[in-house]
Amino acid sequence: MTAGNIALKQVxxxxxxxxxxxxxxxxxxxxxxxxxxxxxxxxxxxFVAVFAPFISPYxxxxxxxxxxxxxxxxxxxxxxxxxxxxxxxxxxxxxxxxASLWVSILSxxxxxxxxxxxxxxSGFFGGWIDFWIMRVVDIMLSLPGLLLTITIVVFLGPxxxxxxxxxxxxxxxxxxxxxxxxxxxxxxxxxxxxxRSIGAKESRILINHIMPNALTPMIVAxxxxxxxxxxxxxxxxxxxxxxQDPSTPEWGAMLNDTYRYLTSGAGFTALFPGVAIVLSVLGxxxxxxxxxxxxxxxxxx
Amino acid sequence: xIAFDEPAADRLLSVEELRVEFSSSSGRVHAVNGITFELAPxxxxxxxxxxxxxxxxxxxxxxxxxxxxxGRIAGGQVIFDGTDLLTLKADEMRELRxxxxxxxxxxxxxxxxxxxxxxxxxxxxxxxxxxxVNKAAAHKRAVELLELVGIPNAKxxxxxxxxxxxxxxxQRVMIAIALALHPKLIIADEPTTALDVTIQAxxxxxxxRVANETGAAVMLITHDLGVVAGMTQRIxxxxxxxxxxxxxxxxxxxxxxxxxTVGLLRSIPRLDLGDNRALIPIDGLPPDxxxxxxGCPFAPRCAWATDQCLVExxxxxxxxxxxxTVSAGPEATHRVAxxxxxxxxxxxxxxxxxGHVSAITDSTQARAAAAAAALSDAP
Numbered sequence: 193m194t195a196g197n198i199a200l201k202q203v204x205x206x207x208x209x210x211x212x213x214x215x216x217x218x219x220x221x222x223x224x225x226x227x228x229x230x231x232x233x234x235x236x237x238x239f240v241a242v243f244a245p246f247i248s249p250y251x252x253x254x255x256x257x258x259x260x261x262x263x264x265x266x267x268x269x270x271x272x273x274x275x276x277x278x279x280x281x282x283x284x285x286x287x288x289x290x291a292s293l294w295v296s297i298l299s300x301x302x303x304x305x306x307x308x309x310x311x312x313x314s315g316f317f318g319g320w321i322d323f324w325i326m327r328v329v330d331i332m333l334s335l336p337g338l339l340l341t342i343t344i345v346v347f348l349g350p351x352x353x354x355x356x357x358x359x360x361x362x363x364x365x366x367x368x369x370x371x372x373x374x375x376x377x378x379x380x381x382x383x384x385x386x387x388r389s390i391g392a393k394e395s396r397i398l399i400n401h402i403m404p405n406a407l408t409p410m411i412v413a414x415x416x417x418x419x420x421x422x423x424x425x426x427x428x429x430x431x432x433x434x435x436q437d438p439s440t441p442e443w444g445a446m447l448n449d450t451y452r453y454l455t456s457g458a459g460f461t462a463l464f465p466g467v468a469i470v471l472s473v474l475g476x477x478x479x480x481x482x483x484x485x486x487x488x489x490x491x492x493x
Numbered sequence: 494x495i496a497f498d499e500p501a502a503d504r505l506l507s508v509e510e511l512r513v514e515f516s517s518s519s520g521r522v523h524a525v526n527g528i529t530f531e532l533a534p535x536x537x538x539x540x541x542x543x544x545x546x547x548x549x550x551x552x553x554x555x556x557x558x559x560x561x562x563x564g565r566i567a568g569g570q571v572i573f574d575g576t577d578l579l580t581l582k583a584d585e586m587r588e589l590r591x592x593x594x595x596x597x598x599x600x601x602x603x604x605x606x607x608x609x610x611x612x613x614x615x616x617x618x619x620x621x622x623x624x625x626v627n628k629a630a631a632h633k634r635a636v637e638l639l640e641l642v643g644i645p646n647a648k649x650x651x652x653x654x655x656x657x658x659x660x661x662x663x664q665r666v667m668i669a670i671a672l673a674l675h676p677k678l679i680i681a682d683e684p685t686t687a688l689d690v691t692i693q694a695x696x697x698x699x700x701x702r703v704a705n706e707t708g709a710a711v712m713l714i715t716h717d718l719g720v721v722a723g724m725t726q727r728i729x730x731x732x733x734x735x736x737x738x739x740x741x742x743x744x745x746x747x748x749x750x751x752x753x754t755v756g757l758l759r760s761i762p763r764l765d766l767g768d769n770r771a772l773i774p775i776d777g778l779p780p781d782x783x784x785x786x787x788g789c790p791f792a793p794r795c796a797w798a799t800d801q802c803l804v805e806x807x808x809x810x811x812x813x814x815x816x817x818t819v820s821a822g823p824e825a826t827h828r829v830a831x832x833x834x835x836x837x838x839x840x841x842x843x844x845x846x847x848g849h850v851s852a853i854t855d856s857t858q859a860r861a862a863a864a865a866a867a868l869s870d871a872p
Contacts, residue, residue: 214608380560382603388558389598390618390670391591400617404608 220486227482233475241289248283253439255279263458272464275450281461284441285468291435291442292472295356296421300414302360307367308410314368315375315406316398326372329365337362341424342433350433352442358428359421370413374406381405408487412480419476426469443469504572504821505677505710506532506555511569513547513554513734516562520783524550526734527569529809531821534677537704537711538821539721539742541757542731545779548714551731552680556596557586574677592622595671595709597700599683601663605655611666612651615639618673638669641706642699661692665699672703679704680712685720697724718757722746727825730754733780733790736809740827750812750827750834752797759843773843789832797833797845807832 221227240247249271255261255278264274272281314325332340344358378384379402387397428434429444438445443465450461513525525547532538540548553559555571557578571578574593578586598604606614615635620626626634632651639647642665655663664684671679681700685693701724704711713725721728722742729739730751738751749755756775777794780786789795792802809830811818818826839846 382598382600383606385558386596386598386604386667386670387606387617389556389590389596390673391587391589391621392617393587393621396617396621400609400613401606405606 217483217486221482224482224485226478227486230475230478230480230482233471234479237289237472237475238293240286241293244283244286244290248280248286250280250283252279252283252287252441263453263461266460273460275446275461276453276458281446281464284446285443285464287441288443288446288465288468289472291352291429291440292422292425292469295352295359295425296418298353298356299359299363299421299425300417302357303363303417304367304410304414306360307364308371310364311368311371312375312398312403315372316379316402322372325368329368332361332365333369338424338427341428342431345428345433350436352425352435355425355428355433356421359424362424363417363421366417367410367413370409371406374409375402378402378405412484412487415476415480415483419473419480422469422473422476503533504531505534505536505574507570507572507820508551508555509570509572511551511554511571512567513550513559514565514567515550516565517783522782523785524564524734524782525554528731528734528736530729530736530739532678532710532712533821535704535708535710536727536821537701537713537725539725539728540712540714540731541716541718541721541728543716543779545782546731547734548731549682550734552596552682552712552714556590556594556680557581557583558590558596588622591618591676592674593677595674595676595679597664597667597671597679597681597684600687601660601667602687604667605663607655609654610651611639611653611655611658614666615651615670615673618670622674634673635669638673639666641672641703642666642669644669660688661696664688664692664696668696668699668703672707672709675707676709678710678712680714682714683716684713686715686717693720700724718746719761726823727821730757733782735790735830737791737831738827738829739809739825741823741825744827748812748827748837749840750829751791751831752795752833752835753791755835755840755843758840789830797831797835797839799833801832805832 255274257277261274261278262276264270264278266273270280270282272285275281275284310325310329314322341355341358341362344361345354348354348357384397384401387401392401425434425442426444426447429442430448432445432448434440434442434445446465447462450458450465453459454462508531509529510527511525511529512523512527515522515524528547528551530538540551542548550559550564553564554566555573555578559566566579569579573589578589581589605611612632612635615638616628616631619631619634635651636647639650644650644662644665650658655666658666668684679700684700685696688696697720700711700713703709711725713721715721718728725742727739728742728745729736730745730753731737732753738745738749738754740748745754746758749758753775756773759773760775762772775794780790780793788803788805789798789807792798795802807830809828812827812829812834816826818828820826833845836846
């Protein structure tokens with residue numbers, strides 16, 4: 193056997209790694225620097241939120257309203273300074289991350305679940321049920337987002353859980369519509385017809401063939417929805433619909449506490465919570481865009 | 494209705510007066526207009542025609558896979574193995590698909606699910622009709638099938654995904670899936686159209702080989718007469734949702750009778766003739782299928798057409814008058830639906846003999862148009 197034959201034999205016998213779309217997408221994602229920056233920011237955000245009780249230098253609600261302890265600029269003792277009640281801003285940002293993480297995860301999970309069910313029923317069954325689900329979706333999308341959430345929160349009373357519920361309701365029509373449109377496309381796809389031609393059951397076609405393919409755009413939408421949820425939660429918190437106990441730190445409420453002092457030399461008190469919101473939102477947006485590129489079949493090589 | 498002179502008992506498939514319609518925004522499209530044909534067990538039948546002539550729709554109608562709700566079977570019967578498929582319930586039809594009837598699709602690039610492994614897709618068909626088959630047995634069968642269709646490294650390949658295979662390999666996988674349960678009939682809808690030429694011959698050879706080995710009958714649908722020439726026993730030429738000519742492959746190539754078949758044959762490149770003749774296209778466009786016209790649908794593009802062609806619908810009948818009609822198998826009768834079939838000399842010339850007075854005059858065309866308008870206005 194010649195050397196060439198041996199080499200060829202080796203190539204042929206080399207095990208073929210099952211490289212799924214998901215694995216390929218993960219590889220493309222890791223190679224995308226901005227997505228990795230996003231992932232890093234999200235990692236920081238989640239770490240801070242989870243470990244806030246252990247890494248916060250001070251009790252986030254403990255302060256004193258003496259002139260000496262209020263509005264302290266950043267120093268070795270208080271890395272980000274103190275707010276109008278003399279509380280440590282760094283500790284409050286750490287604890288505030290918990291509120292943001294909770295609202296974003298709860299709202300997206302809830303919104304995604306309802307949106308998935310509605311979109312799947314609508315797209316797969318079609319007919320009158322599709323018609324009515326889509327009309328409800330149209331009505332919900334025609335209401336301005338923030339107005340809808342405020343209305344819901346006003347009805348249900350303020351608090352993190354009602355904020356999360358309101359944001360979830362805002363997201364449902366978006367998720368439902370995205371899923372429906374991908375299912376409509378996939379229902380006509382060649383591999384669905386091929387699955388039908390071998391006698392696969394309709395339920396099996398939906399679960400094994402259509403859903404795994406329809407979920408890719410949903411993953412991107414859900415990641416971007418996490419970012420929107422943080423902004424919305426902060427916005428509602430700023431407007432005073434957040435936790436009513438002022439000692440519970442929430443980024444939007446922190447901005448509301450301090451924006452009046454922006455021009456009187458205590459700008460940092462509003463700057464740092466703002467930066468925290470921007471960085472966490474940026475993280476989810478960068479990751480979302482990275483996922484979109486990684487999962488987009490048109491970019492497949 | 495065409496009456497066959499022999500019993501149809503030994504027929505695997507007999508399609509009678511099948512009509513398929515699609516509703517579209519521009520009106521009702523008459524995709525298949527009452528076609529009747531039969532298929533003997535183990536027979537290989539080629540169905541040839543240009544895009545939109547109804548050949549794919551015919552195969553989807555047989556499989557019960559017409560796109561809903563646009564596609565509708567407007568009439569006829571599809572008798573497969575003694576049962577009329579059109580009367581079956583959805584569940585009963587699903588049981589037949591994959592087990593007795595299988596299909597190979599045109600584009601292997603999109604016919605495999607991109608997110609699940611080749612193995613899952615093969616095991617799916619093996620277990621779809623017999624859930625008692627355990628995973629290990631299904632896996633073993635999957636390996637056998639991939640080996641049968643000539644995929645090297647079958648065990649390794651099973652773990653792979655569609656995008657790791659070339660187009661030819663994917664089509665082999667599609668054929669393996671179709672063969673999984675030893676179907677009695679394999680419908681191959683343009684199985685080589687999306688593949689490059691060097692692979693086409695391999696795939697055709699593979700279909701022929703596995704059909705021989707498993708004893709399946711094959712319906713090969715294509716727009717390319719070159720594809721059917723080598724591997725089918727019989728050919729049916731379709732135009733505008735009708736069968737315009739049918740004969741054994743040898744007979745059809747030697748003595749084409751329908752002017753459309755003559756045109757198709759003349760549009761194939763011939764290297765054996767040695768001269769660098771330009772290919773001869775068929776003039777004109779296929780008819781608008783939303784309108785029901787009287788007369789032969791090919792008449793407006795036909796040099797042989799006479800007055801009669803524009804107003805009277807020719808029936809598919811034996812080229813030799815009064816001949817006993819055999820509808821399928823190697824003895825199948827050469828039948829054509831044409832008032833003025835071409836002679837051998839005319840077919841070689843590609844034009845009617847001099848002296849033939851083509852009757853497509855302004856007045857007859859106007860008459861045909863008026864008749865068509867009257868028909869479409871009718872409630």
